[in-house]
Amino acid sequence: GESVGLHLPTLSVQEGDNSIINCAYSNSASDYFIWYKQESGKGPQFIIDIRSNMDKRQGQRVTVLLNKTVKHLSLQIAATQPGDSAVYFCAGTYAGGTSYGKLTFGQGTILTVHP
Amino acid sequence: DADVTQTPRNRITKTGKRIMLECSQTKGHDRMYWYRQDPGLGLRLIYYSFDVKDINKGEISDGYSVSRQAQAKFSLSLESAIPNQTALYFCATSPDPKGTQYFGPGTRLTVL
Numbered sequence: 001g002e003s004v005g006l007h008l009p010t011l012s013v014q015e016g017d018n019s020i021i022n023c024a025y026s027n028s029a030s031d032y033f034i035w036y037k038q039e040s041g042k043g044p045q046f047i048i049d050i051r052s053n054m055d056k057r058q059g060q061r062v063t064v065l066l067n068k069t070v071k072h073l074s075l076q077i078a079a080t081q082p083g084d085s086a087v088y089f090c091a092g093t094y095a096g097g098t099s100y101g102k103l104t105f106g107q108g109t110i111l112t113v114h115p
Numbered sequence: 116d117a118d119v120t121q122t123p124r125n126r127i128t129k130t131g132k133r134i135m136l137e138c139s140q141t142k143g144h145d146r147m148y149w150y151r152q153d154p155g156l157g158l159r160l161i162y163y164s165f166d167v168k169d170i171n172k173g174e175i176s177d178g179y180s181v182s183r184q185a186q187a188k189f190s191l192s193l194e195s196a197i198p199n200q201t202a203l204y205f206c207a208t209s210p211d212p213k214g215t216q217y218f219g220p221g222t223r224l225t226v227l
Contacts, residue, residue, distance in 0.1 A: 034136075034215055042219035043119075043205050044158070089157060102173070103216060105157040 010110045019077040020076060021109045023090035028071060030094040032104065035075045038087045047075070047088075061100045077111075118142045119219035121206050127225045134193040137224050138206030146209040147189040148216060149173075149181060151202045157206065164189055196226040 013019050025033075031052040036044035048059045050066050052072070057064050063076040075083055087110050089102040119140045128134050138147065141201040146164045150173075160173030162181040170181060178200060180192045193200055203223055207216040 036218075043207075043221050046215050046217065049215055083138075091158075102160055102163065105159075107157040 007088075007106070010112070011094070012114065013080050015080060015082060015115050017080055019029055019080045019084070019111060019113075021075045021077075021088050021090075021111065023073050023075075023106055024089075025071050025073070025090075025092050027094055030071075030092045032094070033060075033064070033066065033073055033090060033092045036083075036091065036105075038089065038108070040077045040086075045088060073099045080111075080113050082113045082115055085111055087111070119203075119206060119217055120143070121209055121219040123222060124189050125223045127227065128196055129227050130197055132139075132196050134196050134224065136206075136224070138189045138191070138219055140187050140206075140208045140217075142208050142210070142217065144208040144210045144217075145186065146210070146211070147183065148207040148214075149179075149189065149191045150205045151175060151206065152204065152205060152221075155204050161191065161204075168199055176219075193224075193226075194217045196224075198226045200224065201226045 034049045035047040036063045038044045038048050048062050048064050050056060050057045050064045055066055064073060066073045087108040089105050091105045095101050095109045116217055122137045137153060148163040149161040151161055152158050159175050161175055161179050162173055164170050164183045167183050172178040182190050203221050205221045209216045
């Protein structure tokens with residue numbers, strides 16, 4: 001099966017710094033990954049995704065890096081702002097058997113941005 | 116995301132009561148999901164449906180049932196609520212099995 005985990009449960013940064021949130025996965029067949037942001041009292045919101053045929057994908061102030069060799073992905077947030085404070089989840093899926101169409105979520109990293 | 120709505124947003128109930136949580140979406144997605152979120156455990160899949168006639172158990176389906184009344188509606192029931200079902204419940208939709216899932220605002224359920 002798939003398991004997705006995070007290296008650190010909390011991350012504190014100063015406003016303006018770059019943030020890096022890491023995630024490891026166990027199934028080498030995983031082929032699609034998503035990063036979500038969850039603010040207090042809200043549901044998870046899509047940030048950025050990446051498919052296994054890519055190593056890097058950039059969005060607005062965010063970059064996701066995928067290293068399939070070590071089964072690791074990261075979310076980089078540039079010029080972190082107080083509004084970026086939230087819990088960040090990585091999720092993955094693979095097109096195999098009973099897991100088809102299901103995402104497996106990591107536990108989440110709490111990002112706190114200090115002004 | 117206003118395209119996925121959940122009712123109620125908060126509910127307090129007692130052990131043994133039957134509870135229904137409802138989810139509606141205007142995205143036109145075929146695929147709908149119910150998740151449970153507990154502190155430190157991330158999101159865990161309860162049930163999912165790939166179309167109106169398709170219902171599948173997730174990893175923690177015991178104690179829950181679902182009904183897909185229409186493409187736009189997917190409800191989750193707790194037939195006899197117990198305290199360890201106290202959690203945040205999220206509904207999600209997806210346009211395809213390998214695509215992004217879009218989440219509703221959640222229902223906070225407390226079972227006393």
